[in-house]
Amino acid sequence: MGRPPQDAILTRERLAGLPRRRLHGGRNVLKATVEVVEVGGRPVAVKDFSARSWPVRCLLGPWQLDREARAYRLLEGVRGAPRFLGRVDRQAIAVEYVPGSDLAAVRPGDLPESFFDRLDLLLDSLHAAGVAHGDLHRRDVLLGPGGEPYLVDFSTSIAVGPDPDPLLGFLFRQMCGADRRSAAKLRRRLLPGSRREVPPPPGLYRIGRRLRRFVDLVRAISRRR
Ligand SMILES: Nc1ncnc2c1ncn2[C@@H]1O[C@H](COP(=O)(O)OP(=O)(O)OP(=O)(O)O)[C@@H](O)[C@H]1O
Numbered sequence: 001m002g003r004p005p006q007d008a009i010l011t012r013e014r015l016a017g018l019p020r021r022r023l024h025g026g027r028n029v030l031k032a033t034v035e036v037v038e039v040g041g042r043p044v045a046v047k048d049f050s051a052r053s054w055p056v057r058c059l060l061g062p063w064q065l066d067r068e069a070r071a072y073r074l075l076e077g078v079r080g081a082p083r084f085l086g087r088v089d090r091q092a093i094a095v096e097y098v099p100g101s102d103l104a105a106v107r108p109g110d111l112p113e114s115f116f117d118r119l120d121l122l123l124d125s126l127h128a129a130g131v132a133h134g135d136l137h138r139r140d141v142l143l144g145p146g147g148e149p150y151l152v153d154f155s156t157s158i159a160v161g162p163d164p165d166p167l168l169g170f171l172f173r174q175m176c177g178a179d180r181r182s183a184a185k186l187r188r189r190l191l192p193g194s195r196r197e198v199p200p201p202p203g204l205y206r207i208g209r210r211l212r213r214f215v216d217l218v219r220a221i222s223r224r225r
């Protein structure tokens with residue numbers, strides 16, 4: 001494992017001796033575990049790939065964490081983005097722990113309309129900082145203190161900063177559109193009676209969907225033969 005960068009508040013050695021509780025076991029072999037660790041009396045969320053197989057631990061995981069770290073750094077000071085507390089090593093990051101639950105635990109009607117309005121505003125701030133989440137689903141939106149929305153899991157994000165080149169800028173705008181569509185779908189699903197329209201998927205996402213459908217069709221035909 002690589003040397004911890006300067007900004008780490010935690011080293012792997014220190015982490016090993018601290019009290020912790022598992023938040024998320026990793027849904028499959030490609031996913032990290034997420035634990036809440038007590039560091040100097042405050043809870044810190046640690047997302048860690050170190051227990052995974054070599055290709056995930058050494059390639060996929062660090063690549064995803066690089067994206068997350070870059071996004072969190074650009075989001076420093078944005079309300080609703082947990083503070084980035086540093087890279088433990090290539091396999092793990094430490095982020096401010098947000099007490100509360102994610103929206104997977106929320107039932108339709110549990111949240112007021114203002115929550116979804118604040119989520120839209122949070123996306124505006126995110127995009128203004130040059131970060132698009134890219135795969136916003138209900139486990140990535142947290143219901144934090146005071147009923148405020150928080151966003152986590154920037155592993156699929158694009159973080160272009162204030163002045164992206166044209167190609168990146170195009171991709172960024174597509175992903176911003178996908179974020180807004182995801183937020184509108186969450187509103188539709190969890191706020192009964194909401195009449196807010198869900199925007200159509202951005203062009204690139206539509207092409208991706210068509211490609212997936214085409215591959216499914218080819219697979220179905222080849223199975224029949
Ligand atoms: N900073 C945090 N504070 C509180 N809870 C968190 C934090 N970071 C992550 N979590 C919780 O851990 C879960 C998994 O984290 P994350 O989404 O980053 O991992 P993941 O591997 O992408 O998981 P998934 O594929 O299920 O989305 C989140 O859905 C959330 O409930």
Ligand SMILES: [Mg+2]
Pocket residue numbers: 139140152153
């Ligand atoms: Mg996630």
